[in-house]
Amino acid sequence: MKEKYLIVKGCAGLGNRLVTVMAAIRYCQISKRTLIVDWADGQFDVKGENAFNKCFNISDAVKYELLESIKNWDNLSHSSELFKINKLQGIYDIYLEQQTPFFYNLPVKLFPKGRLRRLRKKWKPKKANYESLSFGGDLKNDLKEDVVYFVDFLPEISYNEMPEYIELKPEVKKEIEEFRLKKDLNNVTGVHVRYTDKKPTQKIEILIEHLKKKQEENIFLATDSAYIEDLFVKAFSNVILFPKIKPELSGEGLHQWALYNNEDNLKYIIYKESVIEMFLLSECKELFYQGNSTFSNISKTYHHNKKKCLDWQKL
Numbered sequence: 001m002k003e004k005y006l007i008v009k010g011c012a013g014l015g016n017r018l019v020t021v022m023a024a025i026r027y028c029q030i031s032k033r034t035l036i037v038d039w040a041d042g043q044f045d046v047k048g049e050n051a052f053n054k055c056f057n058i059s060d061a062v063k064y065e066l067l068e069s070i071k072n073w074d075n076l077s078h079s080s081e082l083f084k085i086n087k088l089q090g091i092y093d094i095y096l097e098q099q100t101p102f103f104y105n106l107p108v109k110l111f112p113k114g115r116l117r118r119l120r121k122k123w124k125p126k127k128a129n130y131e132s133l134s135f136g137g138d139l140k141n142d143l144k145e146d147v148v149y150f151v152d153f154l155p156e157i158s159y160n161e162m163p164e165y166i167e168l169k170p171e172v173k174k175e176i177e178e179f180r181l182k183k184d185l186n187n188v189t190g191v192h193v194r195y196t197d198k199k200p201t202q203k204i205e206i207l208i209e210h211l212k213k214k215q216e217e218n219i220f221l222a223t224d225s226a227y228i229e230d231l232f233v234k235a236f237s238n239v240i241l242f243p244k245i246k247p248e249l250s251g252e253g254l255h256q257w258a259l260y261n262n263e264d265n266l267k268y269i270i271y272k273e274s275v276i277e278m279f280l281l282s283e284c285k286e287l288f289y290q291g292n293s294t295f296s297n298i299s300k301t302y303h304h305n306k307k308k309c310l311d312w313q314k315l
Contacts, residue, residue, distance in 0.1 A: 002146065003034060005070060007083070008136070009091045009151045010039035010052075013255040014274050015294025016154050018166060021052070023137055023155035025062050025165050030141050033148065034063045036070075041090025043255065044271035046264045048088060054268070055275045057167045076146035082130050083149050091123065091151050095133060098124035123151060154294065159301040168279060176276055180283045183240050188218045190284030191232075191312070194293045195225035197253035201292060202313040204228060208235050210315050211288075220284055222277040222299075224254040242280060244273040288312040 008024045010017055021037055028035045037052045044051035050067070058064040067087070070076070078084040082094045098121065123133035137155030139148065168176070180186070189211070193204065208231065211219065220240040221232050226248075232239045245266060247257045255274065258267040274295075281287055281299035289296040291311035300309045 004032065005065075005147045006031070006033040006035055007067065007147060007149050008035070008037045009083075009149060010041040010043060011091050011151050012153045013253055013295070014044075014271070014278070015296075015298055017052075018056075018162070018298055019154055019157055019159075019294055020136060020150070020152045021166060022157045022159075022162050023152065024150045025058070026157065026161075027136070027139065027141070027150065028062060031143070031148075034065050036065055036067050038067050040067075040088065041092070043090075043259050043267065045268040047090075049268070051268060051271055055169055055172050055272060057169060059165050059167055062165060070147070077144070078147045078149070079143060079145045080131075080133050080149045082125055082127065082133075084147070094126055095123035095151075096126060098122050098132065159297055162298065162301050168275075172272070172275060173279075176279050176283065179242065179276070179280060183220065185220055185240075185280060185283045186285055188220045188240060188284050189214075189216045190220045190281040190287040190299070191222070192281055192287075192289050192293070192296045192299060193221070193223040193225065193228045194290050194295065195223060195228050196249050196251065197256070198293055200290050200313050202315065204231060206315050207288065207312045208232070210312070211236070220280065222281055224249070242273065242277050244277070245270055286310070 006024055006028050008021055011020065017039065024035060027033070035058060038050060039052040040048050040050045045054070053066070073087065083089070086094055121135055123135070125132065133149060133151065136150035136152035139150065193200065212235065217236055218238050218240070219232065219236055221229065222242070223229055226246060229241065249257060252260055254270065258270055278295055278299050279302060281289070282302035282304070286308035287300060287303050288310055289300045289312070291297065291313050300306070303309050
């Protein structure tokens with residue numbers, strides 16, 4: 001039987017990308033395809049370097065291969081002819097996200113999975129005479145092409161399944177474990193605040209006052225904002241911070257800064273530090289996560305005690 005593949009092309013930030021990988025895993029299980037994750041688009045590492053494979057493994061429950069392992073590339077049928085002839089390109093190199101204005105102004109709940117949802121958004125090719133590409137979560141399960149491309153921002157998944165399929169590389173896990181032991185994070189409250197390209201729906205002062213009433217002094221804070229960091233350092237006597245690069249942001253997300261500023265040598269460092277912080281949060285005795293952030297939700301998903309996780313925006 002001919003091997004069939006599903007290639008996940010990198011899109012958006014770390015949390016959204018991991019959600020998309022999980023959705024692609026489910027698609028592979030249903031459609032009996034081999035999974036390939038291609039995060040070589042140049043956002044998390046120098047262009048051409050696959051950042052996913054440097055920090056993550058896919059469990060043996062899913063058949064997984066590297067992009068370069070596909071044989072007879074040109075003889076296979078592809079769901080995107082543009083990617084077929086531009087094998088190593090990222091989504092934004094050859095496609096633009098296209099939202100149909102009329103449908104985009106209507107509520108998302110009016111577009112369940114299937115044909116209606118596919119009306120709402122597409123990847124429009126930059127070159128003429130090529131077909132648009134459907135978002136990954138909108139793909140039919142019975143596509144006939146040998147190679148199918150899966151690109152999405154936030155497909156629907158069950159977060160709780162992620163730890164079963166997406167694992168950290170042992171060397172990354174070792175760094176996390178060393179910091180956890182050094183700072184005794186099992187006896188520390190973890191807090192995540194995203195405050196750049198996505199902001200919380202609750203005032204940060206409410207979270208700080210809540211933690212003060214709980215007499216929480218040992219806090220591990222993960223944030224993309226120097227402003228939030230300063231607030232916590234002033235409010236609490238012992239704020240634990242993971243040592244990381246802290247660029248001056250101007251509204252963009254931390255995951256975008258190195259790409260936008262042509263800092264190729266810092267892309268992977270910032271990405272890896274973000275991965276480490278995401279999983280350090282899951283090691284804390286309790287977690288105050290930010291529910292409108294996929295980054296935060298994944299920290300909650302990998303936490304050892306879900307009963308000790310609270311969306312601080314609901315305080």
